[in-house]
Amino acid sequence: MAKNKIHSFIKKHNSISISRFINFCLYESENGYYQKKKVGEDFLTSPEISQMFGECISVFFALILKKINTTINFCEFGPGNGNLIKDITRSMHRIRKQKINYFFWEKSKFLNEKNLKKLQSKANIKKLQKLNFKREPYYFICNEFFDALPVNQFKKQNDNLYERRIKFHAEKLKIFNKKVNFSFRENFNLKNGEIIESSPLLKLYLNKILNHIKKFQGGLIIFDYAPFIKKKIDTIQAIYNKKKCHFLDYPYDSDITYHIDIKEICDLAIKKNLNVYGPINQKKFLFYNGINERHNFLIMNCESIKKKKILNLQYQRLIDPNGLGGLIKCIYISNEKLNMKFFNE
Numbered sequence: 222m223a224k225n226k227i228h229s230f231i232k233k234h235n236s237i238s239i240s241r242f243i244n245f246c247l248y249e250s251e252n253g254y255y256q257k258k259k260v261g262e263d264f265l266t267s268p269e270i271s272q273m274f275g276e277c278i279s280v281f282f283a284l285i286l287k288k289i290n291t292t293i294n295f296c297e298f299g300p301g302n303g304n305l306i307k308d309i310t311r312s313m314h315r316i317r318k319q320k321i322n323y324f325f326w327e328k329s330k331f332l333n334e335k336n337l338k339k340l341q342s343k344a345n346i347k348k349l350q351k352l353n354f355k356r357e358p359y360y361f362i363c364n365e366f367f368d369a370l371p372v373n374q375f376k377k378q379n380d381n382l383y384e385r386r387i388k389f390h391a392e393k394l395k396i397f398n399k400k401v402n403f404s405f406r407e408n409f410n411l412k413n414g415e416i417i418e419s420s421p422l423l424k425l426y427l428n429k430i431l432n433h434i435k436k437f438q439g440g441l442i443i444f445d446y447a448p449f450i451k452k453k454i455d456t457i458q459a460i461y462n463k464k465k466c467h468f469l470d471y472p473y474d475s476d477i478t479y480h481i482d483i484k485e486i487c488d489l490a491i492k493k494n495l496n497v498y499g500p501i502n503q504k505k506f507l508f509y510n511g512i513n514e515r516h517n518f519l520i521m522n523c524e525s526i527k528k529k530k531i532l533n534l535q536y537q538r539l540i541d542p543n544g545l546g547g548l549i550k551c552i553y554i555s556n557e558k559l560n561m562k563f564f565n566e
């Protein structure tokens with residue numbers, strides 16, 4: 222393996238935690254995957270596929286916020302190329318005829334306020350340098366953000382708890398188990414052979430967002446790869462040049478994700494006495510928030526057959542039950558009690 226920060230770290234400390242490894246691979250300032258590659262080069266997210274995704278989210282918020290006349294604060298975590306910022310800003314402005322505030326928190330250097338200058342008449346857009354919010358309601362948006370955060374794995378074996386770590390074996394990166402002496406809550410539910418995945422950064426961001434909602438109102442919408450019930454197995458996966466690979470195979474050059482635990486997020490919100498809506502899959506969310514109507518409208522107003530075909534393809538990709546439509550789950554968390562039956566049907 223070429224000499225780099227991961228190499229030096231392991232040489233110095235003998236091993237590295239999985240979360241630190243992922244952090245180097247994805248976010249190191251010079252070599253990190255997200256500093257070199259733009260979202261969309263190896264995999265497509267919903268906002269990269271079509272404007273219809275952001276338009277449906279706007280319909281959802283427009284309904285929730287119809288009685289509110291003050292300027293609305295949105296805050297998106299990990300907006301990538303900023304497509305959702307563009308689509309939500311345009312459609313919220315079309316629906317409400319009002320400027321919004323749109324803050325974003327993004328590590329990648331590709332996106333800054335200058336890229337979004339054209340939207341100035343529709344929104345005050347600001348890249349956050351620190352995670353500080355005004356003492357006002359915020360509507361937080363996270364699309365495929367939490368599953369891109371570094372995660373650690375713990376495994377139970379022979380009634381002992383081990384952390385899965387990475388070291389060199391014959392100059393190749395290998396996973397090994399290191400016995401853990403501390404006991405943590407999740408360990409009580411683990412059976413031998415089971416693995417639990419835990420992201421310290423997810424908990425940090427989630428607590429910050431939920432505490433803000435609890436105190437100042439607003440809400441959080443999450444779309445992320447996740448099963449309804451997460452199994453206690455290794456879910457870390459990587460993509461290198463559009464193909465699946467092992468996450469140790471191409472450090473710095475592959476995108477690494479894992480399946481978040483939706484139930485854990487819901488439980489945390491419920492513990493803070495917040496209301497949780499969902500989880501539902503992306504397809505259902507989009508159906509109930511007007512994707513069919515929007516798709517029909519766009520098709521009707523489209524003269525070229527080629528463009529119609531593209532629109533149909535984009536629509537199919539967003540709702541595909543075997544793709545984004547089924548694999549991505551959505552939840553909404555708020556301090557208010559809302560009448561949103563579709564989340565429970």
Ligand SMILES: C[S@@+](CC[C@H](N)C(=O)[O-])C[C@H]1O[C@@H](n2cnc3c(N)ncnc32)[C@H](O)[C@@H]1O
Pocket residue numbers: 255260266267268269298299300301302326327328329363364365366369370422
């Ligand atoms: C999988 S991409 C999703 C991008 C976008 N939301 C979309 O759907 O196209 C994850 C994004 O989160 C950003 N990100 C990851 N960790 C971050 C962190 N700790 N703080 C800010 N941004 C982060 C990455 O740079 C990347 O743009």
